Amino acid sequence: MxxxxxxxxxxxxxxxxxxxxxxxxxxxxxxxxxxxxxxxxxxxxxxxxxxxxxxxxxxxxxxxxxxxxxxxxxxxxxxxxxxxxxxxxxxxxxxxxxxxxxxxxxxxxxxxxxxxxxxxxxxxxxxxxxxxxxxxxxxxxxxxxxxxxxxxxxxxxxxxxxxxxxxxxxxxxxxxxxxxxxxxxxxxxxxxxxxxxxxxxxxxxxxxxxxxxxxxxxxxxxxxxxxxxxxxxxxxxTGAGNVHIYVDRSGDLNKAIPIILNAKTQRVGVCNAAEKLLVHRDVAEAFLPLAAQALAEANVVLRADERAYGIIDAANIDGIDLEQADEQDWDTEYLALKMGVKVVDSLDEAIGHINMHSTGHTESIIAEDYSAIERFTRLVDSAVVMVNASTRFTDGGVFGFGAELGISTQKMHxxxxxxxxxxxxxxxxxxxxxxxxx
Amino acid sequence: MxxxxxxxxxxxxxxxxxxxxxxxxxxxxxxxxxxxxxxxxxxxxxxxxxxxxxxxxxxxxxxxxxxxxxxxxxxxxxxxxxxxxxxxxxxxxxxxxxxxxxxxxxxxxxxxxxxxxxxxxxxxxxxxxxxxxxxxxxxxxxxxxxxxxxxxxxxxxxxxxxxxxxxxxxxxxxxxxxxxxxxxxxxxxxxxxxxxxxxxxxxxxxxxxxxxxxxxxxxxxxxxxxxxxxxxxxxxxTGAGNVHIYVDRSGDLNKAIPIILNAKTQRVGVCNAAEKLLVHRDVAEAFLPLAAQALAEANVVLRADERAYGIIDAANIDGIDLEQADEQDWDTEYLALKMGVKVVDSLDEAIGHINMHSTGHTESIIAEDYSAIERFTRLVDSAVVMVNASTRFTDGGVFGFGAELGISTQKMHxxxxxxxxxxxxxxxxxxxxxxxxx
The missing domain is CATH 3.40.605.10 (Aldehyde Dehydrogenase; Chain A, domain 1)
Structure with a gap:
């Protein structure tokens, strides 16, 4: 239809x-x-x-x-x-x-x-x-x-x-x-x-x-x-998922890369696939080249904001498809091998960005800091908030329901x-x- | 307003x-x-x-x-x-x-x-x-x-x-x-x-x-x-309550009269007040004159179907205000000292009548028969089903919620x-x- x-x-x-x-x-x-x-x-x-x-x-x-x-x-x-x-x-x-x-x-x-x-x-x-x-x-x-x-x-x-x-x-x-x-x-x-x-x-x-x-x-x-x-x-x-992963400055980068890859590429075109990557500025220099390389190897096109673009571009990654993001990107569910990347100044900027642009489906934080995790899980207003785990787990089968009729992104019922x-x-x-x- | x-x-x-x-x-x-x-x-x-x-x-x-x-x-x-x-x-x-x-x-x-x-x-x-x-x-x-x-x-x-x-x-x-x-x-x-x-x-x-x-x-x-x-x-x-009480043939008539009186008259003009009385034909002759007398003493106007009218009219109750019900009565929430009365041939006729005409707020069955109670509570499609109790109990305060925002008559949420x-x-x-x- x-x-x-x-x-x-x-x-x-x-x-x-x-x-x-x-x-x-x-x-x-x-x-x-x-x-x-x-x-x-x-x-x-x-x-x-x-x-x-x-x-x-x-x-x-x-x-x-x-x-x-x-x-x-x-x-x-x-x-x-x-x-x-x-x-x-x-x-x-x-x-x-x-x-x-x-x-x-x-x-x-x-x-x-x-x-x-x-x-x-x-x-x-x-x-x-x-x-x-x-x-x-x-x-x-x-x-x-x-x-x-x-x-x-x-x-x-x-x-x-x-x-x-x-x-x-x-x-x-x-x-x-x-x-x-x-x-x-x-x-x-x-x-x-x-x-x-x-x-x-x-x-x-x-x-x-x-x-x-x-x-x-x-x-x-x-x-x-x-x-x-x-x-x-x-x-x-039901359904639409403009799904975010936020890498906090306290994030374990060894957990972050496999989670981002899995959330973006394990299955494309599904509502629980990640669409956006937000990275705290304190770890952006160390983390973004690694993440970009892993995503480039998986043929993911990156749509980066100015700061992220600068860092990734400077890393000269082989075969990378790097583009400049525009304002529309932050509200777009690509449902494709494409990911928006943005550097944020703080945990609260990440939370604010998510609550402004997310469809309220699933978001994930990569962090080790207890207070950051507590704040993120409390303030992010989405149906599912993951901590150090792939967004792909938002699924009735995975949650143990056996089967699902869909994923509600509304608050009633x-x-x-x-x-x-x-x-x-x-x-x-x-x-x-x-x-x-x- | x-x-x-x-x-x-x-x-x-x-x-x-x-x-x-x-x-x-x-x-x-x-x-x-x-x-x-x-x-x-x-x-x-x-x-x-x-x-x-x-x-x-x-x-x-x-x-x-x-x-x-x-x-x-x-x-x-x-x-x-x-x-x-x-x-x-x-x-x-x-x-x-x-x-x-x-x-x-x-x-x-x-x-x-x-x-x-x-x-x-x-x-x-x-x-x-x-x-x-x-x-x-x-x-x-x-x-x-x-x-x-x-x-x-x-x-x-x-x-x-x-x-x-x-x-x-x-x-x-x-x-x-x-x-x-x-x-x-x-x-x-x-x-x-x-x-x-x-x-x-x-x-x-x-x-x-x-x-x-x-x-x-x-x-x-x-x-x-x-x-x-x-x-x-x-x-x-929220709200609208075309509330029924059904007196089964197994009903204890000593429980029935106080419950009906309470449900109809303890407070008029509220959504959990009873509006309709359905009586099984096997107990109609014995019960309706008693109920009508109690209701007449409380100044309740009775709007009765043909069989109920005949039985109540024959009882020659002092000061009674008895009228013939028309089809509109069964769908009307009177919010007044008025009650529709109807004789039914069976438990299932009562259930069918309720599911056809109720607003889905509260209904009550007066019965001692286990199977009749089980059938009524399972088949009646309302937010609250009472057994041998007044419909006036449907209330957030009574239910122990402390306060209420209203009474939902829908199924979602x-x-x-x-x-x-x-x-x-x-x-x-x-x-x-x-x-x-x-």
Whole structure:
């Protein structure tokens, strides 16, 4: 899906809107039955979905081949084509992912707080599913499987709008998932798609307040901002990561280089990859030539501010691609082998720069000084703050959630990686014996 | 403030918008300093505010007398006039409330989850303030004090829009609060008001996404819906309570009558007061005449469906005010000495009726049957479900939160009474020793 697909600010067609609302209401009714299912029943459903995906992987791969062909002919770039591919091997990997979700602890029913009031009323705050979760995402067919399995495991229904380019693949995948749901005695409207409505489907989802409980956009910054700005349904903002690493004057440079290399190059184009390197002036002369050399060897283009440029340029590093940064750089998520480099006069300048320019995803400090670390972790206003560790660890799988629906960069409801627990809300239950209020 | 005051769907004036954004940005900068203050410092600030309110209560009362006079002359009804009153006694009560907030546990810094990853990275998920909280509320000056104290204690800044009718009172109150903040070394922009911008101020707050972190409307259904529908800032929906009590066929009728009376009449016009009574048909004949008599003695008008009407009417209760309900009744929050009464054929009909018509605030079941209670508490989709207890217990004070900012009826972020903890988000901090991702 290109951003334009969902960037609909115009009015939604009344018939599409009513169709999407009815779909969401049917999903809500089906969800009430799923909510009552115990964990065993939900796990069996997931295993059945995984088996069905394996058994009918050829159907999905055939549909995907058609999507791939059309996307190729329309000139889709290689990176997007790769994300669109859902061949038999990738379907098998997705099926394994579903089996893994089946092994995760079920958050539903967990007692978050529980205590007796002075009058004897026994209060429990219990985790319950949110209800109907809407997901608008780009053309990555594996997301269809991930979202379906996470929603079902956490007792939620899902209304999906995948990217236009993956419509055949998603339809084939959903057919299999829905067949498995129905043959397990649940209502197949638990997982549904608005793809038949095309672009208008996404617009209708954003309008469907009171029908869809929460909307999660997943994809590029353009898609996410379009949903955030236009949705009447509560949104969880995900994703964009203008991620910083700050090397303090107390930093251990032997830790710094491997962490920076890992954060920048271990995987490019992901939201937890580092985009900016801030270095304290006291260690800039000693550290920047080493860092620049390591990054140059990994083919990272450096976009440096004046001071950093001077120091790196003077080091005459072989094969380096060094450019002067402009003001735009500090707000740019490159998603490429490119890194902004800046020398700062103090810890507080680094913190100020980060809080001004970061998207609030992940930042890391390389430091040994206790007070600097305490100050950085307290003052930096991001979902995740790492100390002497790679920013690439911000991930639901790494955090032990087993799987993730995305990484929230907002402060409401969930912040950081969103796993099964973040797909729940709570309900208070008060067990009384006739108490009345005085 | 009438609902119309904030029911602005038109464009906001550019100058007002930029003024409100600058105000919020100043509040955000001040908030970063407050966030670093320890609990002792915040408590001292609260105690100073309480003392200042006591010392200058006459100023507030004088301003309030002017507001009261103007409101009276413009024909404000008695209930609203009473809520607008902020005389010396009420200011003293508010000051005591601030002192109580000072005694409450500080949620900031609480570790929600903490564990080591297999690679040794030590992960802590820690509560932190949300940032800048916007509050749009009706003409109840005590809310100004409540919100300021709760926001400051939880490390947040507050941007307020109180009702037009209370503008002089709120200005006098805020002057005192802000003086106390400044004389305690904090920035007085921590608590600010858009009242100078009049109605446009509220509209600008709703547009100020990225400047205000969360917007909480508090007041009547019209105000809340206007904010929910028009805000680009994430909103926490509060308040409206179409609250049900269901008397199961297994219900102990000796518990039922006091609970119903308490829930309906202990305080009228509050969101946790019961509005509807559903009675299982098997106990309707025995129970409804008793309940109707008790309610009639308390001057409650009964709006009954056909079966309930027949049973109650046949009982010839002295002085009863019995009317036939129409379909609108089931969706109406009376906020008055009035109650809808309906006979249902089954537990599941009661649950279905509630999930169809409730605002999701609080419901109560009167029952002794274990399975009926389990089914009701699991299937009813409301923030709070009571068993054999009055619905009036849904309250932050009663729940032990000490004070509340409102009662959330939505599923995102917070559900039920919102205390200090609900005014926080979390931040993940990963303490490493050089870890990189494989």
């Amino acid at each position: 290109t951003n334009q697909d969902n960037d609909q600010t115009g009015r939604v067609d009344a018939q599409v809107f009513s169709g999407v609302c009815m779909m969401a209401d049917a999903a809500a009714r089906a969800q009430r039955a799923l909510e009552q299912a115990n964990t065993e029943a939900k796990n069996e459903l997931l295993l059945a979905i995984a088996d069905a995906l394996d058994a009918r992987a050829d159907d999905i791969a055939a549909a995907n081949a058609q999507d791939m062909q059309e996307a190729f002919e329309s000139g889709m770039d290689e990176g997007k084509l790769d994300r669109l591919r859902f061949d038999v091997d990738r379907v098998a990997a997705s099926a394994q992912g579903v089996r893994h979700v089946a092994t995760l602890p079920d958050p539903v029913g967990q007692v978050v707080r529980g205590y007796n009031l002075p009058n004897g009323l026994r209060l429990n705050q219990v985790r319950v599913p949110i209800g109907v979760i809407g997901m608008i995402y780009e053309a990555r067919p594996n997301v269809t499987v991930d979202v379906a399995s996470l929603c079902l495991k956490s007792g939620n229904a899902a209304i999906l709008r995948g990217g236009h380019a993956a419509e055949r693949t998603n339809a084939a995948t959903l057919r299999i998932i829905r067949d498995a749901i129905a043959s397990h005695g649940f209502d197949q409207t638990l997982v549904n798609t608005v793809d038949d409505y095309g672009r208008q489907g996404a617009t209708a989802m954003m309008e469907a307040r009171g029908h869809i409980d929460v909307l999660i956009p997943r994809g590029g910054a353009g898609l996410i901002q379009a949903v955030v700005r236009n949705s009447k349904v509560p949104v969880i903002e 969930a912040r950081g990686p969103m796993g099964l627990q973040e797909m729940t809300t709570t309900k208070w239950i008060g067990y009384g014996t006739g108490q009345v209020r005085q | 009438t609902n119309q005051d904030n029911d602005q769907t038109g464009r906001v004036d550019a100058q007002v918008f930029s003024g409100v954004c600058m105000m919020a940005d100043a509040a955000a900068r001040a908030q970063r300093a407050l966030e670093q203050a320890n609990t002792e410092a915040k408590n001292e600030l609260l105690l100073a505010i309480a003392d200042a309110l006591d010392a200058r209560a006459d100023d507030i009362a004088a301003a309030n007398a002017q507001d009261m006079q103007e409101a009276f002359e413009s024909g404000m009804d008695e209930g609203k006039l009473d809520r607008l009153r902020f005389d010396v006694d009420r200011v003293a009560a508010s000051a005591q409330g601030v002192r109580h907030v000072a005694t409450l546990p500080d949620p900031v810094g609480q570790v929600v989850r903490g564990y080591n990853l297999p690679n040794g990275l030590r992960l802590n998920q820690v509560r932190v303030p949300i940032g800048v909280i916007g509050m749009i509320y009706e003409a109840r000056p005590n809310v100004t004090v409540d919100v300021a104290s709760l926001c400051l204690k939880s490390g947040n800044a507050a941007i307020l829009r109180g009702g037009h009718a209370a503008e002089r009172t709120n200005a006098a109150t805020l002057r005192i609060i802000r003086d106390a903040i400044a004389s305690h070394g904090f920035d007085q922009t921590l608590v600010n008001t858009v009242d100078d911008y009049g109605r446009q101020g509220a509209t600008a707050m709703m547009e100020a996404r990225g400047h205000i972190d969360v917007l909480i409307p508090r007041g009547g259904a019209g105000l809340i819906q206007a904010v929910v529908r028009n805000s680009k800032v994430p909103v926490i929906e 917070a559900r039920g009474p919102m205390g200090l903890q609900e005014m926080t988000t979390t931040k993940w901090i990963g303490y490493g020793t050089g870890q990189v991702r494989q």
